[in-house]
Amino acid sequence: MAIGNQFVFLVYSSLTLAFIFFLHGATARPMVATHIDIEKDDDLIKKTCKKTDYYDLCVSSLKSDARSSTKTADLNDFVMIFIDLAMSNASETYGFLNKLIDNTTDYALQLAIRDCTVFYDKGYQILRNAQLITNYEVLYNEVGRAKDEAAVSCENIFHSGAKDDHRKTPMVVTKRNELFEHLCLINQSIINLLRSSS
Numbered sequence: 001m002a003i004g005n006q007f008v009f010l011v012y013s014s015l016t017l018a019f020i021f022f023l024h025g026a027t028a029r030p031m032v033a034t035h036i037d038i039e040k041d042d043d044l045i046k047k048t049c050k051k052t053d054y055y056d057l058c059v060s061s062l063k064s065d066a067r068s069s070t071k072t073a074d075l076n077d078f079v080m081i082f083i084d085l086a087m088s089n090a091s092e093t094y095g096f097l098n099k100l101i102d103n104t105t106d107y108a109l110q111l112a113i114r115d116c117t118v119f120y121d122k123g124y125q126i127l128r129n130a131q132l133i134t135n136y137e138v139l140y141n142e143v144g145r146a147k148d149e150a151a152v153s154c155e156n157i158f159h160s161g162a163k164d165d166h167r168k169t170p171m172v173v174t175k176r177n178e179l180f181e182h183l184c185l186i187n188q189s190i191i192n193l194l195r196s197s198s
Helices: 002-006 008-025 038-049 055-063 075-102 107-130 136-157 171-197
Strands: none
Touching: 038 055, 038 075, 038 171, 055 075, 055 171, 075 107, 075 136, 075 171, 107 136, 107 171, 136 171
C-alpha cells in the first residue's frame, strides 16, 4: 500500500507519538504574520492550546517537537507539527491494526479491522496532500476529512450492519481512534485561529 513507502520517514515521529499517546491515554505552507521571539514560545504554546478542547495533549505534542521552540515558531509551524503527528499516528495505527488481524480469530472482527486499515491509509494520504494546501478553509476541511475518513469511519464500522452482527470496538482500537481524532481536532482549532487572523 502507498502508506508503507512512508514508514521509514515517519519512524522518529512514531516514537514521539507513542510518548504523547501514553500521556494522553494512561512544501508550501500558509503564511500569516504570527512569528514570535524565542523567549515567548512557551507562552504562545499555552495561549494557543487554551483555544483547543485538549489542552494537555496540545501542549505535550508541541513541546515534544523542536520546531515549536525555534525563534521563528508560529501557528503555521504548529499546524504542520500536528499534521506530521497525525500522519505518524495513522501510519503506526495502520501497522498495529495489521498485527491485530493476525492475532484475532473472530472472522467478522478481522473484516472490520481490515476495513480500518483501509480507512487509516486514506486518512494518511489526505493529510499528506494537505501539507501542500495554502488556503486555510480548504486545509481545515481536509484535516476534518482525514479525521472522519480514518478515526470516525473505523469506529463506526464496528456498529454497522444488522444488530446481531455488531461487534464491540476493541478498546485498543478505540483509544487509537480517539487520539487520531483529537490530534486532528486540535489542528482544526489552530487553523481556525489562522483563518481569523488572515
